[in-house]
Amino acid sequence: MRKGRLNQPAAELDERRQIESELRVIEKEIESGKFKWDASLEDVHMNIEAALTKRIGPAGAKLHTARSRNDQVALDLRLYVKAEIADVAGRLRHLQTALVDVAERHIDVVMPGYTHLQRAQPITFSHYLLGQMEAFERDANRLRDCLARTDVLPLGSGALAGSTIVLDREGIARELGFSSVSQNSVDAVGDRDFVCEFLFCLAMIGLHLSRLSEDLIIWSTTEFGFLEFSDSFSTHSSLMPQKKNPDMAELTRGKTGRLYGNLMSILTTMKALPSSYNRDIQEDKRALFDSVDTIKSALDVFAAMLPELKINRERMNSSTRDPNLFATDLAEYLVKKGVPFREAHQIVGELVVRSVAKSVPLDQIGIAEMKRFSPHFENDVAKIFDVRGSLARRRAIGAPSPENIAGQIKRWRKLLA
Numbered sequence: 260m261r262k263g264r265l266n267q268p269a270a271e272l273d274e275r276r277q278i279e280s281e282l283r284v285i286e287k288e289i290e291s292g293k294f295k296w297d298a299s300l301e302d303v304h305m306n307i308e309a310a311l312t313k314r315i316g317p318a319g320a321k322l323h324t325a326r327s328r329n330d331q332v333a334l335d336l337r338l339y340v341k342a343e344i345a346d347v348a349g350r351l352r353h354l355q356t357a358l359v360d361v362a363e364r365h366i367d368v369v370m371p372g373y374t375h376l377q378r379a380q381p382i383t384f385s386h387y388l389l390g391q392m393e394a395f396e397r398d399a400n401r402l403r404d405c406l407a408r409t410d411v412l413p414l415g416s417g418a419l420a421g422s423t424i425v426l427d428r429e430g431i432a433r434e435l436g437f438s439s440v441s442q443n444s445v446d447a448v449g450d451r452d453f454v455c456e457f458l459f460c461l462a463m464i465g466l467h468l469s470r471l472s473e474d475l476i477i478w479s480t481t482e483f484g485f486l487e488f489s490d491s492f493s494t495h496s497s498l499m500p501q502k503k504n505p506d507m508a509e510l511t512r513g514k515t516g517r518l519y520g521n522l523m524s525i526l527t528t529m530k531a532l533p534s535s536y537n538r539d540i541q542e543d544k545r546a547l548f549d550s551v552d553t554i555k556s557a558l559d560v561f562a563a564m565l566p567e568l569k570i571n572r573e574r575m576n577s578s579t580r581d582p583n584l585f586a587t588d589l590a591e592y593l594v595k596k597g598v599p600f601r602e603a604h605q606i607v608g609e610l611v612v613r614s615v616a617k618s619v620p621l622d623q624i625g626i627a628e629m630k631r632f633s634p635h636f637e638n639d640v641a642k643i644f645d646v647r648g649s650l651a652r653r654r655a656i657g658a659p660s661p662e663n664i665a666g667q668i669k670r671w672r673k674l675l676a
Contacts, residue, residue: 273479281315281554283301283318284386293304304328304331329419330413333450336451336543336547337411337413338459341406343551347464347558348402350559354395354400355396356562356564358389358565360566361566362392362668365382365388366668367576368572369381370485380584381649384570385668395464396636396674408453411441413447414437416447417448419445419535420444458522458547464557469511475508482572484571485578492567508564521547521550527548545669579646585622585644586611589607592635593606593633596635603633610629622644623656626640629661
């Protein structure tokens with residue numbers, strides 16, 4: 260018996276109020292640890308029903324009317340996942356806010372961009388951070404998509420075939436905050452797609468946190484020296500006095516494997532089950548709860564850790580003085596003078612080879628020698644090697660010009676507000 264049954268008599272409404280009142284008492288006892296569990300009653304559901312019946316009499320025995328543990332567990336799990344989606348999304352927003360804050364504080368810091376972990380072209384540290392924002396925003400969008408498929412009421416599906424006691428399922432859905440009701444009772448009790456999808460969303464957040472961790476760990480090494488982790492998020496070696504280890508970033512990177520394992524666990528459990536409900540499905544809880552706890556902890560750590568990073572501005576800036584970073588700019592200089600790109604690419608490649616062979620930096624090769632490779636080189640080629648000028652010329656949508664970066668920060672502030 261429950262609120263939502265069609266045409267409820269007044270007597271049943273009184274019983275419903277009695278049931279609801281005593282259930283709240285039982286809830287408080289469970290939360291305080293005072294509720295006495297009876298292992299012989301098999302599970303939580305039977306314990307609560309037995310306690311309720313003992314306390315209020317026959318009305319308590321009506322608690323399970325027109326429902327099964329199958330649809331009840333499916334309901335509880337959807338309520339849990341809905342709540343956790345909102346919680347994780349909120350923590351993700353805090354992390355994104357921290358990223359934008361750090362990006363805005365370091366908007367003038369230039370650095371090399373890397374491909375294959377090799378210096379490629381100049382960018383700004385802010386541009387790098389805003390790139391992380393895009394990845395986390397995709398995560399936020401995935402969570403919203405997951406919520407749409409989670410926000411479906413399964414209650415009323417019974418064990419697998421509903422009930423002859425007709426319920427106002429749409430009314431129950433409104434009362435419990437669901438936007439729709441399931442349309443097939445067999446599917447509803449055995450569906451854990453939303454759990455798999457949620458675990459995938461969490462695994463993807465973990466993936467992005469892990470890649471961010473990897474970048475920061477590498478950049479914190481003496482070889483790079485771009486940044487330093489705060490003592491609050493580092494530990495020192497027990498043997499080597501000079502060592503400072505980026506433990507929190509490393510642990511986050513490591514725990515991503517745990518998120519993947521939990522996802523594979525539920526996928527493997529579900530892959531060979533017959534349709535409808537099977538007891539194997541209860542194995543979803545351990546993986547689900549662990550992934551939720553893991554990702555919330557990781558998000559909280561990063562939201563607190565990022566603002567405390569100590570950025571070595573001079574080291575980042577000086578790393579862009581490598582003239583080879585501007586080789587692509589040099590090729591595009593020729594393209595703007597009418598040289599086909601592939602030809603320009605080859606010309607600059609030959610110039611780089613010449614630079615290395617003669618141990619002469621690319622920007623120190625004289626204009627006369629450059630003209631031997633292409634008559635299109637003029638004295639104005641010197642401006643190509645100015646990092647600020649290079650960035651200013653990168654004005655296409657998504658590129659790292661100062662104007663673009665400022666606009667992106669403004670856009671993110673608006674989205675996060």
